[in-house]
Amino acid sequence: MSKLLEVKDIHLTIDEAEILKGMEFSIEQGEVFALIGPNGCGKSTLAYTLMGINNYQPQKGEIVFKGKNLNKMKINERAKLGLTLAWQEPARYHGVTVREFLSLGLKSRGEDVSEKKIRDALNQVAIRPGQYLDRFIDKTLSGGERKRIELASLILMEPDLVILDEPDSGVDVVALNNIGEVINHFRENGTGILLITHSEEMLHYADRAALVCEGEIIRQGKPDAISDYFKSYCLPCHKEVECDTEVAS
Numbered sequence: 505m506s507k508l509l510e511v512k513d514i515h516l517t518i519d520e521a522e523i524l525k526g527m528e529f530s531i532e533q534g535e536v537f538a539l540i541g542p543n544g545c546g547k548s549t550l551a552y553t554l555m556g557i558n559n560y561q562p563q564k565g566e567i568v569f570k571g572k573n574l575n576k577m578k579i580n581e582r583a584k585l586g587l588t589l590a591w592q593e594p595a596r597y598h599g600v601t602v603r604e605f606l607s608l609g610l611k612s613r614g615e616d617v618s619e620k621k622i623r624d625a626l627n628q629v630a631i632r633p634g635q636y637l638d639r640f641i642d643k644t645l646s647g648g649e650r651k652r653i654e655l656a657s658l659i660l661m662e663p664d665l666v667i668l669d670e671p672d673s674g675v676d677v678v679a680l681n682n683i684g685e686v687i688n689h690f691r692e693n694g695t696g697i698l699l700i701t702h703s704e705e706m707l708h709y710a711d712r713a714a715l716v717c718e719g720e721i722i723r724q725g726k727p728d729a730i731s732d733y734f735k736s737y738c739l740p741c742h743k744e745v746e747c748d749t750e751v752a753s
């Protein structure tokens with residue numbers, strides 16, 4: 505399998521705070537790579553840096569996606585190349601209906617907007633099209649509903665790599681299963697996934713996992729092993745334990 509994404513020694517400082525301190529990992533086509541770690545360790549910051557959000561320009565290191573260096577590319581160029589992000593807190597779009605929002609995903613790929621495709625994508629995330637297609641994506645939708653609608657838009661975009669920032673937060677058990685199915689759907693289509701999560705249920709969908717501590721990956725390996733280490737030594741943090749980078753098997 506070829507490398508889809510290579511993250512090489514990424515350092516990012518914002519307002520004199522060094523948040524990413526040499527992040528390094530790679531993801532292959534159709535691979536689900538999970539990142540776990542405590543609050544504030546830099547997971548979402550990494551997601552913004554990969555996506556090229558304003559002010560998240562690394563001072564050092566390289567992001568290589570499909571063989572191309574992304575460092576100087578703007579967010580829309582990265583999206584065109586097939587990289588997408590589902591936000592930890594999905595945005596609200598006042599005056600935009602669910603149907604319009606999902607149509608944009610298809611139009612951006614130059615495809616005809618078919619009502620059937622849109623309905624299928626909503627069904628995949630357990631959102632009833634009849635009830636939701638004409639609703640606005642504003643504060644009248646719950647956070648969990650917005651998260652699922654955002655996932656439906658990713659299904660329609662058919663990206664090559666999708667970054668899911670805590671897709672499981674604020675959703676119920678049924679939705680959790682649907683998210684798992686969506687992850688499997690992406691994997692079967694060869695889409696790589698960077699899965700940021702705190703949930704063990706979600707980790708079961710990962711092929712490999714990494715543990716982030718204070719802006720660095722300190723361990724990579726099988727999801728179960730990484731999860732066990734995290735629970736034993738990071739909750740609470742055991743500073744006396746040697747946290748050197750190690751590939752757990």
Ligand SMILES: Nc1ncnc2c1ncn2[C@@H]1O[C@H](COP(=O)(O)OP(=O)(O)OP(=O)(O)O)[C@@H](O)[C@H]1O
Pocket residue numbers: 518519521523541542543544545546547548549550592
């Ligand atoms: N724009 C910014 N300016 C200054 N500090 C920031 C900025 N963005 C993030 N930080 C800090 O960087 C650290 C990492 O934040 P980040 O949101 O990446 O954490 P996280 O791992 O996603 O946490 P969580 O699990 O709570 O979502 C935090 O200490 C945060 O306060």
Ligand SMILES: [Mg+2]
Pocket residue numbers: 547548549592669
């Ligand atoms: Mg976060």
